[in-house]
Amino acid sequence: MQALREAIAMYGQGLGTDIVKVDMFLNHRIDTALLFAMGEELAARFREEKPQIILTVEASGIAIAVAVARAMGNLPVVFAKKSATVVQSPDVAQAKVYSFTHKRENVIRVDKKYLPAGSRVLIIDDFLADGQACQGMMALCAQTDCQVVGVGIGIEKGFMPGGKNLRAMGVKLSSLAIVKSIEDGHILLEDD
Amino acid sequence: MQALREAIAMYGQGLGTDIVKVDMFLNHRIDTALLFAMGEELAARFREEKPQIILTVEASGIAIAVAVARAMGNLPVVFAKKSATVVQSPDVAQAKVYSFTHKRENVIRVDKKYLPAGSRVLIIDDFLADGQACQGMMALCAQTDCQVVGVGIGIEKGFMPGGKNLRAMGVKLSSLAIVKSIEDGHILLEDD
Secondary structure, three states: HHHHHHHHHHHEEEEEEEEEEEEEEOOOOOOHHHHHHHHHHHHHHHHHHHOEEEEEEEOOHHHHHHHHHHOOOOOOEEEEEOOOOOOOOOOOEEEEEEEOOOEEEEEEEEEEOOOOOEEEEEEEEEEOOOOHHHHHHHHHHHOOOOOEEEEEEEEEEEOHHHHHHHHHHOOOOEEEEEEEEEOOOOOEEOOO | OOHHHHHHHOOOEEOOOOEEEEEOOOEEOOOHHHHHHHHHHHHHHHHHHHOOOOEEEEEOOHHHHHHHHHHHOOOEEEEOOOOOOEEEEOOOOEEEEEEEOOOOEEEEEEEHHOOOOEEEEEEEEEEEEOHHHHHHHHHHHOOOEEEEEEEEEEEEEEOOOOOHHHHHHOOEHHHEEEEEEEEEOOOEOOOO
């Protein structure tokens, strides 16, 4: 996606060999126009899958999930939670997820009533790296007998195994930009 | 706001004397059409304040902040973070916040470069209870020499001190619904 490529080129920073820092426009400060353009592009790529629910995980997945949901005619968004709250229902689906960014294991959970059995679910996240968050959300869908009709991602780290593993499983995965490598602070993208 | 009042009446649950459970449409599952209607209503209430940045705090504030930002002509959204990440800049503003929902203290932080000095900031959050998160965001703005031009809230717990304290400070605060009390599981709202 051209607008995202340009934002990455202008504002993205590569740190070391594996960190893609895009907090200028995606996951700390949000460029709202770009966010909704990303939402429309992902919506177009998955429209024929006829999703009924957009599933993401807090926190930074929420913004792009909302943008996709808006572009798909106000689909409901469900965001899995990383911490139990005092108001949570006991009837939850849950899965363990190792966070690459935070270097720790989280349990993600969703109230089962928000993923009704048989629902067609589109998983959306801002990043795909080792795929743990995504596999965790797929596990939530398996526990609730929902069908994952696709996975839409803002930025995929192509040098990490998450995307490859999902494609090998036959998941319909589409990423708006795929990082090939990080070299001397530069983020190199695969061709669209 | 009528649509929000109706959603609270239909789907909200009062727990005990102080918990307003609205995770069916606001902070676990999101009713996307309602979310954007809330965003437009808050945008209308604060348009004359001419904000330049929408500030919120992860996680559940992000959705409504994005909706307000969209309605105000794609203003940038900055969301304060509750945990340090491996990619975070060392030049952060930070403030301590006690979370009523999670019963624990968090430090919220924002990269100072995303709140440039002199910016007109509109603080947006889904809930206002004791006002800790909001006071924390105001502290971030004070540290970065930004001007808080208003605070826009989805649901205010009118029986808790957050709103009263902010109004006493002269903050322009507007909440789309104010809960007067919780009685026998029912959420009673103040008149608009």
